[in-house]
Amino acid sequence: MGERPDPRSDPRIPERRRGLRHAWDATGYSLAGLRRLSRETAARMECLGAALGAAALWGAGASAVDVLVAAILFLLLLAVEAINTALEVLTNRVSPGWSEDAKDAKDLGSLAVGLLILANAGWVAAVCTGLA
Numbered sequence: 001m002g003e004r005p006d007p008r009s010d011p012r013i014p015e016r017r018r019g020l021r022h023a024w025d026a027t028g029y030s031l032a033g034l035r036r037l038s039r040e041t042a043a044r045m046e047c048l049g050a051a052l053g054a055a056a057l058w059g060a061g062a063s064a065v066d067v068l069v070a071a072i073l074f075l076l077l078l079a080v081e082a083i084n085t086a087l088e089v090l091t092n093r094v095s096p097g098w099s100e101d102a103k104d105a106k107d108l109g110s111l112a113v114g115l116l117i118l119a120n121a122g123w124v125a126a127v128c129t130g131l132a
């Protein structure tokens with residue numbers, strides 16, 4: 001069996017640095033991820049939903065704690081959407097044709113996002129109706 005080429009020898013992959021420089025680099029990579037996520041229609045729709053939810057919470061006179069919980073749930077949704085997008089990108093790369101595994105991977109990622117959308121909508125509905 002032939003040896004695999006070391007991907008780190010590709011000059012487009014930045015070298016790993018240590019300490020504060022590592023944290024600085026990681027922040028840059030996260031911002032690059034945010035730019036990539038902003039190209040996803042689903043992420044844009046979720047931001048629109050968050051804006052509508054914020055308006056509903058404001059109209060219902062939600063407390064600061066209610067708004068904090070809603071904000072944390074929304075950040076969790078964006079985080080899972082980012083991981084789902086990464087999963088889709090990798091799935092398309094590994095399995096460009098139809099496969100049961102690709103279907104499972106994408107459907108499960110979709111389920112994770114769907115559950116968090118339910119949690120977000122449920123929380124806003126509970127606050128607005130006085131249940132929470």
Ligand SMILES: Nc1ncnc2c1ncn2[C@@H]1O[C@H](COP(=O)(O)OP(=O)(O)OP(=O)(O)O)[C@@H](O)[C@H]1O
Binds near residue numbers: 088100103107
């Ligand atoms: N390679 C594949 N093999 C089998 N089924 C697939 C494959 N690609 C997609 N699917 C099926 O099609 C569905 C939609 O896939 P798609 O890639 O369009 O994702 P999506 O959830 O619409 O993503 P997005 O709209 O965020 O890009 C998947 O959930 C899966 O059921």
